[in-house]
Amino acid sequence: MKFKLAKADLIGALGIASIVSPRPITPTGGAGYLFMVKDGRCYIYPGGDKLHDARVDIPAEAEGEGACIFPADKIGSIEHHRGDSIEFEAGYDKEDDRHWVKYRTELGASSEWSTYNPKLILPFDDALEKAKATEQEFPSAILQEAIAMAKPYLAKPNDSRVPKSFHSMQLFDSSKPEWAKGDGTLFASDQLRACWVEIEAFKGKGLGIHGQHLPFITGFLAKCTGTIRIREGASKTYIIADHGDGQRVLGWAKHVEQHNKFAKWPEKLDTHILRVEKEHLLSALRGARAALDKRRDTIRVVYKTAAEQTGKPGLMFLLSEGAGRAVSDLVDVEPVTVDGAGNKGASEGFAYNVSVNHLLDLVDPIKAHRFNLRFAIVPPSDKRKEVQFFRTIDEFWMDDTGKVVVPEDPQKDTTIQCRVTRFTPARTS
DSSP, X not given: OEEEEEXXXXXXXXXXXXXXXXXXXXXXOOOEEEEEEETTEEEEEOOOOSSEEEEEEEEOEEESOEEEEEETTTGGGGGGOOXXXXXXXXXXXXXXXXEEEEEEETTSOEEEEEEOOGGGSOOOHHHHHHTGGGOEEEEHHHHHHHHHHHGGGSOOTTOTTSOGGGGXXXXXXSSSTTTGGGTTEEEEEOSSSEEEEEEGGGTTOOEEEEGGGXXXXXXHHTTOOSEEEEEEOSSEEEEEEEETTEEEEEEEEOOSOOOSSOOOOOGGGEEEEEEEEXXXXXXXXXXXXXXXXXXXXXXXXXXXXXXXXXXSOEEEEEEEETXXXXXXXXEEEEEOOBTTBOTTTTTOOEEEEEEHHHHHHHHTTOOSSEEEEEEEEEOOOSSOOOXXXXXXXXXXXXXXXXXXXXXXXXXXXXXXXXXXXXXXXXXXX
């Protein structure tokens, strides 16, 4: 079998296929990429591990059809050759019981290697085709941004202290009554903190992503543009991205544990809503973080309706370190009410402990220069103690490249509205 590939196409394809490391296919650890040539195209598979698959196809000038495996430990040399194309040849010597593959470049570089029986790597095309009926479309850049916003709140994949459902981020749809209120919301939580990313373009589309797959998925999405498609197979979920006249595909194993229902504290519970300059608040928080021992992260947040320094509402952050203590700059705030919430902001102060790292995680990603820092005190009930928490709600628009924009007319523009709620509890001690 002989076939010729454009070098640029091949390098791009290998950049996608190598997101999944080729698994060993021999007792001695041999691994490789399956090149399958048919219908004027070359399909490249890394063989995949037990949890992941990948496939890329590019144009090929071919004499006949067939398949071969290119050894994984030799393929890196290809990108260092000059020229526009590379010609491959592969075959099998019965006498020596030897599979081989070789290539030659336009400028005379060549190589030949013993390789492996191509039947040792099985394509997943049939499973991908069977999942076609489940296909859903997503704007790739928006999905990438949504995952990036939710990811810091996801429990670590190896954290055995939380239920397994918290190892996955969940895009809720209306397929279950318990999920319906969250339709279009990507949720991630470590059972302490939480993040809800609400995007109109996600409504009616369900998706679960276990944290162990995120490096593969984010690496794949970073190389995608436009619209991608997602299919739910029997055992794997697949992302499909068109590229030229071909496709790029990534598959990952489906997880079993899902969140049973959608839940979020109602915004009407927020007792204090404090309008604040983002940079002023960040500066005070970063100063507090710098003064703390790196092994500690607790500070005390004090809100006064009439601070001694100005007679106006303000926030301060207190911390103690052994025999020392520190107080941050006063941060001016404006108590406001939103839809009936925040009605205690002008009349009642508060003082609670919180993780400075978690509070920074609420504030730092905010897109606006001024925003509302929200605080709630939820009275105790028969089933729980008093609950105190901080949260932010960030609302903005993105274009189809994931860039934040200000739409002239949200009703007519093609911009996508995004609403991100970030939540962290206060500490009682």
